[in-house]
């Protein structure tokens with residue numbers, strides 16, 4: 001694509017990584033439609049010139065109609081859509097045995113099918129234009145299996161694989177795909193995490209280990225990277241002529257990703273077990 005990216009739809013734009021990304025993209029001159037269920041402006045400081053390029057949109061990634069309406073509105077107002085960032089997400093915690101099907105499906109709905117629905121709403125526009133960029137926000141947890149957040153890990157892994165396969169399917173239409181894999185990042189994600197109902201029972205055989213493991217993960221998140229680190233990584237990809245297919249911001253997380261490929265699975269699981 002020769003023309004620079006100007007018009008962006010971003011989901012999960014009210015808070016955390018999405019909010020930081022929306023501000024950073026708008027400051028670089030892009031117009032960002034920031035979608036969320038709250039439908040509020042991205043949290044954090046906005047200058048007056050940011051606000052003219054930050055457009056809050058109420059949408060729910062679990063509701064295809066709201067996504068379709070958002071895309072139609074953008075095309076009506078701007079005449080084009082250059083990029084979509086599928087960032088909306090949340091996490092559930094609990095032992096696999098103590099996660100009922102509905103709880104597991106809810107995780108899959110928002111973090112996987114939510115991104116799929118968002119992508120499907122944008123693809124007809126991208127194909128007609130002959131250009132478009134799709135960025136999904138996966139996680140380092142896609143590469144490293146995390147105990148007591150197994151469904152989250154599995155869903156982020158599925159999203160990463162989907163993005164890679166998609167990049168092959170849509171390349172002939174001039175569409176590029178990229179998946180960002182954040183490590184621990186200090187956002188509202190920690191507070192928004194849901195615990196499965198059964199895992200909150202203190203009599204559960206998993207309770208103590210799960211509480212200690214997820215407690216450590218939550219402390220790591222709250223001492224983690226600023227969400228702006230992800231926003232800047234996303235901006236760099238949108239400015240590149242050809243996006244990378246996967247991007248893991250920060251050298252230490254990149255190294256973790258590489259080691260997870262190189263080391264034997266048993267060793268990787270042993271290290272993860274020591275950590276959590």
Ligand SMILES: NC(=O)c1ccc[n+]([C@@H]2O[C@H](COP(=O)([O-])OP(=O)(O)OC[C@H]3O[C@@H](n4cnc5c(N)ncnc54)[C@H](OP(=O)(O)O)[C@@H]3O)[C@@H](O)[C@H]2O)c1
Pocket residue numbers: 011012013014015016017018035036037038039059060061062087088089090110114137138139140181182183184185186187188189190192221224227
């Ligand atoms: N924080 C981390 O350590 C970390 C690490 C790896 C990956 N990630 C990923 O990064 C992404 C952003 O998370 P975050 O850390 O920035 O968390 P966050 O601060 O909780 O932000 C999540 C965003 O998603 C939106 N959202 C949730 N469900 C939605 C739905 N059904 N429809 C539309 N919007 C929805 C929320 O807005 P509303 O509530 O207003 O809808 C909010 O704007 C997620 O996909 C997460 O899995 C985070």
